[in-house]
Amino acid sequence: MANILAIDDDKDILALIRNILQRDHHLVSIEERADMLTIDNVQGYDLILLDVMMPEMDGFTFCKQIRSFVDCPILFLTAKSDEEDIVQGLMNGGDDYITKPFGVQALSARVSAHLRREHRDKAGSKQTISGFTFDFDSKEVWFAEEKLLLTKNEYKICEFLARHKGRVFTREEIYDEVYGLDGNALHSTITEFIRAIRKKCKGCNEIPIKTVWGVGYKWE
Structure with a gap:
């Protein structure tokens, strides 16, 4: 309920x-x-x-x-x-x-x-990946003393890619992680979300999400 x-x-x-x-x-x-x-x-x-x-x-x-x-x-x-x-x-x-x-x-x-x-269970509580600290309980990301003001879906993308650091995912695979197989949104929104994440990370002089041309995205 x-x-x-x-x-x-x-x-x-x-x-x-x-x-x-x-x-x-x-x-x-x-x-x-x-x-x-x-x-x-x-x-x-x-x-x-x-x-x-x-x-x-x-x-x-x-x-x-x-x-x-x-x-x-x-x-x-x-x-x-x-x-x-x-x-x-x-x-x-x-x-x-x-x-x-x-x-x-x-x-x-x-x-x-x-x-x-x-309500999916998240393993662990806090973890630092490529200089970014993830609080999996509060669903927040920090770089040094600065909190990234991410939307819910932006956070989901960051956590998904960071947990699988170095692995390349297609836009469709990222979409399925964010929305599930029954998602009703547009695949193009993933591109927009990643663009927004990168813009917010520029203040930290770091852009952890890299584009692998013709394939997808990865967290470095």
Whole structure:
């Protein structure tokens, strides 16, 4: 059983979400407006479902505001299918998206998949790899005294590559690690995430993720 928050300005959608997830024995809280919520209102949840198109404040903006304060998966609910919009949402801290209209089984399966991945056991607590210190419990990365301000998916990519230092992974293999085989995002988002990671690492004068042209990426 998980504690889930659904935010959507459509009351019918919220009722459908609540019925589906309560059937799966989850606790479901619903909100119709993102702009009325504070950081305290969104903490303590195991997963957040967030509509993209809402009045006053859209889901992308709200996700960007709360991402550094909440560690749970954030799944966008969207009628948009444009690649640029989807990439924008994922780069703002979202973990995945569900396209409207969605079916009962699709929503249930997507939520269950993210909850399972969220509870995977991580071996060890802290480890320093190529000068970067990983705290696997808090899911943070430090270089010297500086903490890298990574989004959830950026952290997943860094940990995955660092744990397999020196091994080359294709973009598709990295995608499967981040989203799982049932992922619904775009493979091109991996390229965008790695570009963002490198930009954040430049402040440390280190770029640990190297491109192996024609193959993929590795952590050196």
